[in-house]
């Protein structure tokens with residue numbers, strides 16, 4: 001790496017059609033004027049960027065619709081172009097990037113590009129995935145569209161929009177369901193985009209060393225179950241629901257310190273043999289020979305390099321792991337996860 005500047009933080013903003021992404025983005029732009037915006041437009045003629053308020057930072061459009069492989073191909077040159085143009089002064093400098101996906105995009109190929117392409121990964125740092133959820137239509141969308149379920153499952157921050165239009169019962173039921181799809185991701189209520197950007201953008205999900213607080217948040221929920229050979233406990237989430245039934249979340253803790261080699265080979269087996277079935281892996285591990293915890297992240301088939309935290313966030317030093325699966329047979333999932341023990 002021949003560049004000296006710290007990597008530029010990137011946030012991926014996703015959420016179903018009309019769930020309030022652009023409204024939120026406009027609010028961020030007002031407070032963070034030196035933000036570069038990348039929009040992934042659906043259709044031949046982009047419209048969303050016209051709904052954006054004036055910003056001092058550059059705006060780039062990813063054309064080619066919302067087909068994820070197309071986006072994956074265009075995101076990388078777009079980021080390079082922004083970086084080089086700012087470096088040679090042909091566009092204003094920017095200190096952060098927000099990528100807004102279309103409402104029906106699968107965000108995982110974009111995450112893949114940000115983390116796995118070397119040129120990009122050495123200059124940009126994915127801070128997290130923010131998913132907007134319409135408090136009025138959210139349940140209906142989760143019922144009808146697997147994309148909406150996936151967007152929720154991979155989120156690091158869950159933003160409930162239009163809470164002014166929904167009843168408290170509606171919001172409560174939606175949150176219960178969303179919490180089962182993605183246990184541990186912090187939830188934030190928003191009306192018309194009004195929110196402190198720091199609460200949303202500083203997820204640091206992929207750089208946990210900078211933020212033990214963040215780890216603490218997804219460990220706090222008390223939903224972890226012990227893993228013991230022959231007594232595996234998995235949470236099957238929404239009984240009888242035809243769509244969510246395809247998504248399961250496994251939250252487990254392991255009492256004994258673990259061997260890294262065993263963990264790595266179990267995780268690797270999980271994501272490489274079942275890449276289409278794994279949506280998200282998050283874990284804080286107590287490894288043999290280490291005094292501080294190690295955090296691991298995976299999104300689909302990608303396993304990110306483990307990061308050691310400077311300290312345990314609390315007294316509880318058990319390893320904890322969240323695995324969110326899609327269409328993965330329960331028995332297979334349990335067998336793979338049991339190999340951690």
Ligand SMILES: Nc1nc2c(ncn2[C@@H]2O[C@H](COP(=O)(O)OP(=O)(O)OP(=O)(O)O)[C@@H](O)[C@H]2O)c(=O)[nH]1
Nearest residue numbers: 016017018019020021022023103161162190191192
């Ligand atoms: N009442 C109310 N309206 C909202 C809120 N957030 C967004 N809206 C409205 O919902 C509509 C859709 O919001 P957008 O921000 O365009 O949604 P989007 O997710 O960018 O939409 P797509 O780009 O089509 O996916 C707009 O009319 C917004 O004004 C909110 O919190 N309360």
